Amino acid sequence: MALSAQRRPGHGTTGPSPSPPRSRLAALARSLARRRVPVFLLVAAFSMAAALFGGGVAEHLSGGGYTPGDSESARAGRVLAERFGAGSPDMVLLLEAGAPVDRPELARAGREFTERVGDSPSVVSARSFWTTHDPSMRSEDGKSALVLVKLAGDEGEATGAARDLVPRVTGEQGPFTVSAAGRAPVNDLLEKQSQQDLTRAELLAAPLTLLILLAAFGSLVAASLPMLVGVVSVVGTLAVLRLMAEFTDVSLFAMNITTALGFGLAVDYSLFIVTRYREELGRGLDVHGAIAESMRTAGRTVLFSALTVALSLAAMLVFPVYFLRSLAYAGIAVVVLAAAASLVILPAVLSLVGRRIDRLDVFAGLRRRLPGARQGGTGFWHRLVSAVMRRPVLTGGAVTALLLLLALPFGHARFGLTDDRILPEGSSARAASDTIREDFDGASTSPVTVVLPDLDPGERREDLERYARDLSRVEGTARVDGAAGSWAGGRRIAPPGPASAAYADGGGTWLSVVSSAGPNSAEGEEHVRAVRAADAPSQALVGGEAASLVDTKSSLGDRIPWAGAVIALSMFALLFLFSGSLVIPLKALLLNVLSLTASFGAMVHVFQDGHLKWLVGDFVHTGQLEVTVPLLMFCVAFGLSMDYSVFLLSRIREEYLATGDNTRAVVFGIDRTGRLITAAALVVATVLAALATSQLSLLKLLGAGLALAVIVDATLVRGVLVPAAMKLLGRANWWAPRPLRRLHAKAGLRDT
Structure with missing residues (x-):
């Protein structure tokens, strides 16, 4: 076996080693603990500067970015705009008159209104029913007409121009009642709504996260430490987005998605380190020794887990749409920030808290009754895993069949591009667009x-x-x-x-x-x-819009194999360096893909087909999914799933090295991490589910889908499929050919 030669009988089960291995992380932790006052001052200064710099980040983010910029449709749009001042309008003004719009007095007022709009400094061109005599720009009842407006600048500049122009040209304008639709007004409303949704999500997620941490730790002191790191991570995330926006286009939705991801991961990483610190104190180490040992073990796993999530997000860089690319850049930066915040802040804070980490045990009774609260062979997870490993074919097969059944709706998925129907019902641009779709030739503006x-x-x-x-x-x-x-x-x-x-x-x-x-x-x-x-x-x-959809689907489809290769090869290589096995990486990749089946099926069943909408709040289902969302969801969810796989594998591997007993190592690893990973998954799922309270259907879809993926991974996959697969494979889990064993001995990841 690849690892059997490294066994250290008794390690991890009979008390602390008399002389723990030397570790750079442990040495760094000791140094930070000794210099806690300068660390506190630096963190406070960073947080204040980040809050000031990132406070107005939403104004610098861009809507759209769902189509490739080098496609034929994009080139056609640029030529139309630059040479002819034409192309898909940035803004569509709906003029309702209550009388036939071709009456002489209304025609004269319509031409004057069109000229006034066209004379605005930010307007490249304005054409209307009265200037083109295009019958498709007049409603079927003849009492409404359209003005198509092309705005100057790129998408972000057009959105800003619409923000200034819309209040001046809408409402009562002579004989007309005017409302605005189109890409630029929709993007402006998306920006405002996303900020409101972010505030709502944070207000909902923060207290729920604290309750989960209290239930997991019992101690208010221990629960507050991950929250502290999470808050620093969120503030830093806003500053990262603001800095990125200076150099490249960043999607408006990056603010909601990355702050949720950064907060959830920062809390999770801190949760793992604080839990290990309490464990090391319980084994008899002093405060600084416990900090060093926690960083050597849990800190090392945090670094490795952050690397796996970052690499999974990096797969989105192969797609030529800035919605995905900007989320990849921002996500990678946020993951690094979350890990760095945990590794830098916690040693200093733990050295200050010391043995008072268990003070204010407010939920002691509840915590003892939680699933997995008892360890050492008597807890929920120990009993579950032991039962699964007695019948691995039956239990693993049943769960696999269930997940594949839940994935069936994805077989009839249909994909399109996002439009105004992402907005909540009742918004002005949405109402105007609905009227245009109902009363006009649907193709007139596109x-x-x-x-x-x-x-x-x-x-x-x-x-x-x-x-x-x-x-x-x-x-x-x-x-x-x-x-x-x-x-x-x-x-x-x-x-x-x-x-x-x-x-x-x-x-x-x-x-x-x-x-x-x-x-x-x-x-x-x-x-x-x-x-x-x-x-x-x-x-x-x-x-045109239809051509953009064709080009986007083709471009993304061509690059999906490359994204899959980036994820598969990087994860395989990292897990091999971590475990020394060829079997464990393959198993982890397969199980992580399987863990996403329920989310992808639910994505279609709920958000495309409109079933069970009451579970996530009302929204308009268009019969399609935004074409980039499944790719984003796969990369993020796969990274989160691999994140938990690493934490679990680290404890299983630790016990296997100590005993050489595969079955015992699996039961021990899942039992020891049961309550911990359950709490961590609940934290991330809660933060992501808070996104589902958004009034924007795209954020609602992402939040609900990712939360479901995390829950499935933390329960069915970790509780049933992982132990069933590892039982069936036995000692083969740790197999690698001799040349790769030698490679792992030289280049494998170590605790030092």
């Missing part, structure tokens, strides 16, 4: 755009007319508008008019291909593919 940057419509008019005619015959095309007029069903339905000039710039042209299908639908995707397959007279770039 046509497929075909850019021909090198085709001069004056010189090659016949080629342009032939191409427009061909596109109008494509299945799913309702109408084609361009410099040569309008076409439908293979024939011209309108000659060029005053509005046609907007489709040319003297050296190139573009076409608006209005689809009969919605942009976020399978039919819309098929229409884009058919348009791209048509024979264009010159280089053609196809864009």
Whole structure:
């Protein structure tokens, strides 16, 4: 066996070693403990500076970022904006008149309003029903009309421009009642709502976390230490996001997701270290000796666990969308910060608290009745694991079948891009968008755009007319508008008019291909593919919302194998260096994937199909999932699952090295970590579940899905599948070929 030669009989079971191994972490802990006053001052200074610097971070974050910036649709959008001042509008103004909008007095007021909007400094172009005479920009009852506004700058600048412009152009405007929809107003409302949701989540999660820690520790003093580290981590997280926003686009949702992740991990890491410290005090070590030994063992595992979570998040860097990439950068920084805060702050604080760590045992009675509260062969986890290992095939097979059954709904998952329906019902942009969807041609504000940057419509008019005619015959095309007029069903339905000039710039042209299908639908995707397959007279770039969805799904799909390889290879290598085994890494990877099945099934069953919505609060289910969310959820949940696997494996390995008995090591490891990992998982699940109270459906989905993944991993996987698999594999768990055993002996992770 790979590790049997390293056994130290009795270690970990009969009391402290007379001379614990030397460790850099232990030496660092002793140094921090001796210099606790400077450490306190530095931490206080860091926290104050971070709070001041990161306080206004939300204003520097960006909405959107769900589509690849180098795709064909993105290039088409840039050319449209730069050369023609056109493309998908940043803002759509809905003007309701209560009377037919083509009446002369309303038409005159509509043109004047459009000109006034267009004259605003931040507006690139504004076009309306009255300036284009486009019938799709008038409602079916003829009493409402649209103004499509293109704003200057990138997405973040457009959001800021909308924040200033919307109050000036909405409400009662002459004979019209005006409301705003579109990407920029939606992003502005998302920013405001996410800040409200973050405050609500923190107010909910903090007291619940303290109660969990009190139940786990009993002592108010011990429970307060992880909370202290968690608060420092949250403050530091906001500063990290603010600093990142100076150099790159950072998703607005990074604030909610990373603060939850940072707080949960900081509390968990501190929980493990404080628990080990109390254990070492109980074994007879003095305060500084207990701190050093805790850092040598639990501190080392914290470092390793942080590395596994960071590497899992790093897999998102392979995807070319800044929503995922910014969350990867921010998540990695936050994980490092959470681990560093635990390893730096706790030695100093523990040296001050000393043996008073168990003071104020307010929940002693409850703690004794909690599952797993008793250790040493009498607790809940000992009995459960012993029962599982007596019948590993039956218990492991039953749980595996259950998890696979829960995953079945994911087989009919459908993916789209996020839109205004992520907002809570009743928000102004959401209400305006609902009205536009119900009363207007659904494709009027999001046509497929075909850019021909090198085709001069004056010189090659016949080629342009032939191409427009061909596109109008494509299945799913309702109408084609361009410099040569309008076409439908293979024939011209309108000659060029005053509005046609907007489709040319003297050296190139573009076409608006209005689809009969919605942009976020399978039919819309098929229409884009058919348009791209048509024979264009010159280089053609196809864009629009439906094209963005096609490009995003294709780009993400192409890179999923690379992300999977990053996670699998890095986790395999790290677990081999940690355990010296080839079998344990493979088993951990398989079980971690299996632990996500329930979350992925629930994601579709609840958030796509709309079942059991009462469990997470009301929201609008669109019949689709945002295409990037499953990737984000997989990377985060996989990292958290591996985090707990490392803590459990460290105790199992410790006992196996001491006894060489695989069954005893598994029972001992799960029994000794039962209450600890249960409390840690409850903390993280509580913090993540607090996200599900958000009024934004995307955060609600992420919070509920990740919380479920953590609970499944901490119960069914750790309590049943891990002991069942390790029982069936026996001593083979620790197998590695001789060359790799020699490699592990030289390069494997040690306590020193």
